[in-house]
Amino acid sequence: xxxxxxxxxxxxxxxxxxxxxxxxxxxxxxxxxxxxxxxxxxxxxxxxxxxxxxxxxxxxxxxxxxxxxxxxxxxxxxxxxxxxxxxxxxxxxxxxxxxxxxxxxxxxxxxxxxxxxxxxxxxxxxxxxxxxxxxxxxxxxxxxxxxxxxxxxxxxxxxxxxxxxxxxxxxxxxxxxxxxxxxxxxxxxxxxxxxxxxxxxxxxxxxxxxxxxxxxxxxxxxxxxxxxxxxxxxxxxxxxxxxxxxxxxxxxxxxxxxxxxx
Numbered sequence: 280x281x282x283x284x285x286x287x288x289x290x291x292x293x294x295x296x297x298x299x300x301x302x303x304x305x306x307x308x309x310x311x312x313x314x315x316x317x318x319x320x321x322x323x324x325x326x327x328x329x330x331x332x333x334x335x336x337x338x339x340x341x342x343x344x345x346x347x348x349x350x351x352x353x354x355x356x357x358x359x360x361x362x363x364x365x366x367x368x369x370x371x372x373x374x375x376x377x378x379x380x381x382x383x384x385x386x387x388x389x390x391x392x393x394x395x396x397x398x399x400x401x402x403x404x405x406x407x408x409x410x411x412x413x414x415x416x417x418x419x420x421x422x423x424x425x426x427x428x429x430x431x432x433x434x435x436x437x438x439x440x441x442x443x444x445x446x447x448x449x450x451x452x453x454x455x456x457x458x459x460x461x462x463x464x465x466x467x468x469x470x471x472x473x474x475x476x477x478x479x480x481x482x483x484x485x486x487x488x489x490x491x492x493x494x495x496x497x498x499x500x501x502x503x504x505x506x507x508x509x510x511x512x513x514x515x516x517x518x519x520x521x522x523x524x525x526x527x528x529x530x531x532x533x534x535x536x537x538x539x540x541x
Contacts, residue, residue, distance in 0.1 A: 283314050287322045290329045299333045306330045321357035324350040328368075331375075340378035347372050363406070366395025370410035373417060382420035389414035405448070408437040412452045419459050428463060431456035450479035450490075454497065466505045473501035492521030 290305030306326040314322075327350035334343035347368065355365050370392035376385035392410040400407055411434035418427035435452040442448055457472035477494040484491055495518035502511035 280314050280316075280318065283309050283312050283319060283322050286312075287325055290326060294329050294332055299336065302329050303333055306333075317357050320353040324353035324357065327353075331371075335375070335378075340375050344372070344375040344379060347375060361395070361398070363396060363399040366392050366399065366410070367406055369395060370406070370413055373410075373413040377413065377416055377420065382417060385413070386417035386421050389417045403437060403441065405438070405441050408434050408441065408452065409448060411437065412448075412455050415459060416455045419462060424459060424462050427459045428456075431459050445479060445482050447479065447483045450476045450483070450494070453479070454494075457497070457501065461501070461504065466501070470498075470501040470505045473498040487521060489522055492518045495521065 286305045286309040290302045290309065293299075293301035293305060306329040309326040310323060327346045331343040331346035331350065334340075334346060351365075351368060351372070354368060355362075358364055369388045373385045373388035373392060376382070376388060389410060393407065393414050396404060396407045396410055411430055415427045415431035415434055418424075418430055431452065435449065435456050438446060438449040438452045453472045453475045457469045457476065460466075460468035460472060473494075477491070477498050480488070480491045480494040495514045499511045499514035499518060502508070502514065
């Protein structure tokens with residue numbers, strides 16, 4: 280049990296530092312230990328979550344989802360089904376389900392997360408903002424754009440209020456809301472929100488981070504839709520420079536091609 284706790288701490292620290300090799304090694308070593316009991320259930324669940332985060336960072340959402348599914352029973356057993364960390368796990372599961380196109384399941388997970396976190400924290404909490412953002416995208420994907428707009432606006436306002444407008448989570452919320460606005464034909468709102476996403480990404484990440492590149496690509500698309508192809512082309516060129524080969528297997532490649540040919 281003591282070794283399991285040590286490996287859990289090491290894996291968590293490595294994951295936070297971006298040392299994915301050590302995080303994976305620690306988590307797998309922990310899961311191989313012959314330990315049992317309630318404390319072990321929680322520690323083993325966190326090891327699965329470490330593996331999930333590492334997989335997500337590689338873009339392997341299916342693998343990440345499998346680790347979350349493996350973590351969920353142990354976390355609920357150790358903490359109880361009503362615990363806020365269990366609800367937070369539902370929010371993360373919703374995000375991953377959206378990433379693999381299982382939108383109906385994502386909507387259910389997002390609803391469960393919002394309900395669970397609201398019971399614990401009330402109507403205002405940073406974790407609730409994250410859950411609402413996933414709920415908004417799930418609502419859009421399941422054919423409820425008006426509801427998605429209201430949920431997304433609530434999520435972004437809460438994030439700005441509780442975490443500051445410069446917080447990285449606000450970039451995620453603004454990005455989802457821009458997607459909703461575009462789906463509703465509100466090009467002006469989509470453009471303003473895309474500018475906010477890029478501003479926050481640039482303020483919170485290193486200049487060559489891929490998320491900055493994707494924010495540049497999204498802004499290029501929004502500018503193109505808004506009728507400013509010259510400005511769109513500039514941002515598209517920046518996105519291509521930052522992302523390089525990452526564009527080859529994503530829909531952003533099609534987005535940038537549309538910007539260049541319009």
